[in-house]
Amino acid sequence: MMTKKAFSRLFPSLSLTRSSLLVGAFAFTSLLNSASVSALVLDADNFQPLVPDKEQQAASIHVSRQLLLSHYRKQPIDRTLSERIFENYLDTLDSQRIYFFVNDVEEFEPYRFRLDGALKTGQLEPGFNIYNRYEKRVIERLRYLLTMLDAGIDKLDFNKKESLLTDRKDSPWLTTKEEMDDLWRKRLKSAVLSLKLSGKTDKEILKTLKTRYESQLNRVLQTRSEDAFQAYMNAFTGVYDPHTTYFSPRTSENFNINMSLSLEGIGAVLQSDNEYTKVLRMVPAGPADKQGQLSPADRIVGVGQGKDGEIVDVVGWRLDEVVDLIRGPKHSTVRLEVIPAGNKDETQTKVINIVRDKVKLEEQAAQSQVIEVEKEGVTRRIGVIDIPAFYADFKAMQEGDPNYKSTTRDVKNLLKGLEEEGIDGLVIDLRNNGGGSLQEANMLTGLFIKEGPTVQIRNSRGVDVLKDPDPELVYGGPLVVLVNRMSASASEIFAGAIQDYGRGVIMGSQTFGKGTVQSVRSLNHGQIKITQAKFYRVSGASTQHKGVIPDIELPSVIDKTEIGEDALPEALPWDAIAPVDHTKYTSTSDILDQLKGRHETRFNATAEYKLLLEQIDFLNERRETTSLSLNAEEREKMKLELDNKQLELINKSRVIKGEEPFKSMEEKEKHDEELAANPKKDKELDFIAKESAEVILDLIEFNQRFAANNEKPASYTLR
Incomplete structure (x- = not known):
C-alpha cells in the first residue's frame, strides 16, 4: 500500500475544497462528524x-x-x-x-x-x-x-x-x-x-x-x-x-481509508452547503459520471435504497451520514433526489438512479477515435483523445511491471495507432478532468514538445522546475486542447504548457484555477492537510485562481460563481514569477483573430450552439431569483412555467439529435430510469468536439498558406 509520503509526492496536485473529501473514487467525509x-x-x-x-x-x-x-x-x-x-x-x-x-x-x-x-x-x-x-x-x-x-x-x-x-x-x-x-x-x-x-x-x-x-x-x-x-x-x-x-481523529481515519481506493459508491465528490449536501464534481468513469444525470452544484435532498426503496429525507443531515446512506454494495442501486443546480425552488427536484460500483483504472484510461471532416472537397481525418484523469497504476509500477498503465503510456500508444490511421490533426479532450498525478502531467506534455521545462513549483525553499524527461517528440502536428470549468490542477498544467509553448490552441471555458499543492501532516490529535506550494507555468504565470484562459472561449452552463477556485473564500491570489527558458513553436496570436472569426461564424449557424445559449439564459434566470413566493397559486404557476421551459429545452435537444420529443416530464423521467439501468459505455462526440476538429482544419489551411508564401515557417509538421 502506498505511504502517505509517496502519495503526497506523486499527487501534489490532487486536493479538495474545505468541507469536501474524495473517498478514493467515491466522495466523502464531513467537516462535522x-x-x-x-x-x-x-x-x-x-x-x-x-x-x-x-x-x-x-x-x-x-x-x-x-x-x-x-x-x-x-x-x-x-x-x-x-x-x-x-x-x-x-x-x-x-x-x-x-x-x-x-x-x-x-x-x-x-x-x-x-x-x-x-x-x-x-x-x-x-x-x-x-x-x-x-x-x-x-x-x-x-x-x-x-x-x-x-x-x-x-x-x-x-x-x-x-x-x-x-x-x-x-x-x-x-x-x-x-x-x-x-x-x-x-x-x-x-x-x-x-x-x-x-x-x-x-x-x-x-x-x-x-x-x-x-x-x-x-x-x-x-x-x-x-x-x-x-x-x-x-x-x-x-x-x-x-x-x-483540519481532520479530527475519526475524519483522519476516513481520509486514510478513502485514499486507499477501497470503498464503493457512486463516484462523486460532495460537500456541505448549509443544510444541504452539494455535488462538487464527478469522478471520471465513475457510476455517476457514466449515468450522466448528476451535475456539479446539484443539491441532494433525499436518498433511497434499491429501485423502489423509500427515499429518506436528508435535509439537515451531516455530510458523513448522507455518505453512509449513499455507500453500499457493488451493483446495488441508490436513488438520489436532487434539486438541480441553480434551482431556488425546492419543488423542482428530480430522482436519479445510480448503480454503485468501483472505478476501475482501465475505465479511466484515455480513449481515442477518429472523425472525418470535409472541407472544400478534401476529407481530413482528425484524431480525438479523451483523457478523463491523470492516472498511473502505482502498485504495478512499484512491483516492477513493465506494462503498468499510466496516462502518458496510454496516450503514446493511442498516438501511434492514430498516426497509423493517417490523422491530419489531433484534439486532446481534458473537459471534466479534475487532475491527478503531477508526474503524468509533466510526462504527457513531453509527448508534444522536444524538450524543456513543463511547470514551476514554488515553496518556502525556492522554485523547482520540472522538465520533460524524454527528448522524443511523439506528435508534432496541429493540436487543439479542449478544457472547461471542471478541468483542474494537472489538466491546467498540461493546457498551460501547451499554450505557453505555442504547441496548440486551447479551446473551451476558463478552467478551475486549482494551482496549489497540499500535503497531509499528523498531529497529536488528528491531521492537517496544508498548502505548501504553488504551481506556475513556464511563462511565469500562476495557474492558481485564474486557471487557464482559452485562446477560443466558449460559453458554459456551469455557474462560475459556485464552481471554481475564484468562487472559494480565501483562495490564494493569482500572481507571476520569472519565466523559464522555453521554445516557442509558433505564435497563435498571429492567426487567432481569424480562427475566432471562422469559429464564431460556424457556431452562430449551429443549432446546438443556439440551444446552449438558450440553456444558459434559462439557468441564469433561475440563478438570479432572489425570493420565493409563499402564495400557493403563484408558486404553482412558477413551477408549471419552469417545467414547461425545461421540457421545451430537452425536446429541442432531442430534435437536433433526430430523436422523438417527450410528451411530458413523466415520460422523460421514465426514459432516464431506463437509461440509468443501461448507461452508455461509449462517449459520444458532442458538437464542441466536432467544432474543435473544424478549428484544426483552419489551422492546417493557415499554416499551408504561410508555408507556400514563405511568410513565416509552418507552425506544425503537417501529416
Missing part, C-alpha cells in the same frame, strides 16, 4: 454545553505552529487574523443569518481580536462558547418548527401574498424573537408548499417534516466536543486558504 443518531428525540433541555479536552487544547497549539511554519501563505497569527477567523467562524456556523440574534453577535464581540493569542496557547473557550450558543439557537428553532407542526399545517395561510428571501448571507442579524419566529414561519411555509406541489398529501407532509426536524434535533443533541473543535479549527485554517483543512 457525529456519533450514531438515536431514533428517539431527546429533551432539548437536557443538552449539556460542550467543553474542550486537553488533547484538543494541545492540537490547537500544534495547528497554529503548522500554519505559521509550513503554510505557503506567510501571515502572522495576530489581531488582524483574529478578526478574519472570528468572521469566518460565524459564517461557518450561520452563513444565512437564521440562528444568531444581533445581541448574540454583540456578546461575542470581545473575542474578535482575542482569538489569535487564545489559539496559540490552546485556550479554546471562545470557540466553544460561540459553538454552544449556536447549538442552543438551532435547538430553539427546531423546537419552534415542531411546535408549529403540532398545531397543524392547516393553520398556514397559502393565499397570503408574501415571499421568502432565498439568500440571506448579506442580510442583517435579526433583533427580536418575533422577527426570528416570522422568518422560520416562512421557512416552514415554503417547505410545506414545496411538498404540496410535489404531490404529497397533508398527512405525508406532516410525517416528512416531523421526521426531518426530529432527526435534525437528535443530531444536534448528540453533538460531541470533537464536532465543535473541528468546526473551530477549520474556521482557523480556512483563513489561510480553502484547501487547508
Whole structure:
C-alpha cells in the first residue's frame, strides 16, 4: 500500500475544497462528524454545553505552529487574523443569518481580536462558547418548527401574498424573537408548499417534516466536543486558504481509508452547503459520471435504497451520514433526489438512479477515435483523445511491471495507432478532468514538445522546475486542447504548457484555477492537510485562481460563481514569477483573430450552439431569483412555467439529435430510469468536439498558406 509520503509526492496536485473529501473514487467525509443518531428525540433541555479536552487544547497549539511554519501563505497569527477567523467562524456556523440574534453577535464581540493569542496557547473557550450558543439557537428553532407542526399545517395561510428571501448571507442579524419566529414561519411555509406541489398529501407532509426536524434535533443533541473543535479549527485554517483543512481523529481515519481506493459508491465528490449536501464534481468513469444525470452544484435532498426503496429525507443531515446512506454494495442501486443546480425552488427536484460500483483504472484510461471532416472537397481525418484523469497504476509500477498503465503510456500508444490511421490533426479532450498525478502531467506534455521545462513549483525553499524527461517528440502536428470549468490542477498544467509553448490552441471555458499543492501532516490529535506550494507555468504565470484562459472561449452552463477556485473564500491570489527558458513553436496570436472569426461564424449557424445559449439564459434566470413566493397559486404557476421551459429545452435537444420529443416530464423521467439501468459505455462526440476538429482544419489551411508564401515557417509538421 502506498505511504502517505509517496502519495503526497506523486499527487501534489490532487486536493479538495474545505468541507469536501474524495473517498478514493467515491466522495466523502464531513467537516462535522457525529456519533450514531438515536431514533428517539431527546429533551432539548437536557443538552449539556460542550467543553474542550486537553488533547484538543494541545492540537490547537500544534495547528497554529503548522500554519505559521509550513503554510505557503506567510501571515502572522495576530489581531488582524483574529478578526478574519472570528468572521469566518460565524459564517461557518450561520452563513444565512437564521440562528444568531444581533445581541448574540454583540456578546461575542470581545473575542474578535482575542482569538489569535487564545489559539496559540490552546485556550479554546471562545470557540466553544460561540459553538454552544449556536447549538442552543438551532435547538430553539427546531423546537419552534415542531411546535408549529403540532398545531397543524392547516393553520398556514397559502393565499397570503408574501415571499421568502432565498439568500440571506448579506442580510442583517435579526433583533427580536418575533422577527426570528416570522422568518422560520416562512421557512416552514415554503417547505410545506414545496411538498404540496410535489404531490404529497397533508398527512405525508406532516410525517416528512416531523421526521426531518426530529432527526435534525437528535443530531444536534448528540453533538460531541470533537464536532465543535473541528468546526473551530477549520474556521482557523480556512483563513489561510480553502484547501487547508483540519481532520479530527475519526475524519483522519476516513481520509486514510478513502485514499486507499477501497470503498464503493457512486463516484462523486460532495460537500456541505448549509443544510444541504452539494455535488462538487464527478469522478471520471465513475457510476455517476457514466449515468450522466448528476451535475456539479446539484443539491441532494433525499436518498433511497434499491429501485423502489423509500427515499429518506436528508435535509439537515451531516455530510458523513448522507455518505453512509449513499455507500453500499457493488451493483446495488441508490436513488438520489436532487434539486438541480441553480434551482431556488425546492419543488423542482428530480430522482436519479445510480448503480454503485468501483472505478476501475482501465475505465479511466484515455480513449481515442477518429472523425472525418470535409472541407472544400478534401476529407481530413482528425484524431480525438479523451483523457478523463491523470492516472498511473502505482502498485504495478512499484512491483516492477513493465506494462503498468499510466496516462502518458496510454496516450503514446493511442498516438501511434492514430498516426497509423493517417490523422491530419489531433484534439486532446481534458473537459471534466479534475487532475491527478503531477508526474503524468509533466510526462504527457513531453509527448508534444522536444524538450524543456513543463511547470514551476514554488515553496518556502525556492522554485523547482520540472522538465520533460524524454527528448522524443511523439506528435508534432496541429493540436487543439479542449478544457472547461471542471478541468483542474494537472489538466491546467498540461493546457498551460501547451499554450505557453505555442504547441496548440486551447479551446473551451476558463478552467478551475486549482494551482496549489497540499500535503497531509499528523498531529497529536488528528491531521492537517496544508498548502505548501504553488504551481506556475513556464511563462511565469500562476495557474492558481485564474486557471487557464482559452485562446477560443466558449460559453458554459456551469455557474462560475459556485464552481471554481475564484468562487472559494480565501483562495490564494493569482500572481507571476520569472519565466523559464522555453521554445516557442509558433505564435497563435498571429492567426487567432481569424480562427475566432471562422469559429464564431460556424457556431452562430449551429443549432446546438443556439440551444446552449438558450440553456444558459434559462439557468441564469433561475440563478438570479432572489425570493420565493409563499402564495400557493403563484408558486404553482412558477413551477408549471419552469417545467414547461425545461421540457421545451430537452425536446429541442432531442430534435437536433433526430430523436422523438417527450410528451411530458413523466415520460422523460421514465426514459432516464431506463437509461440509468443501461448507461452508455461509449462517449459520444458532442458538437464542441466536432467544432474543435473544424478549428484544426483552419489551422492546417493557415499554416499551408504561410508555408507556400514563405511568410513565416509552418507552425506544425503537417501529416
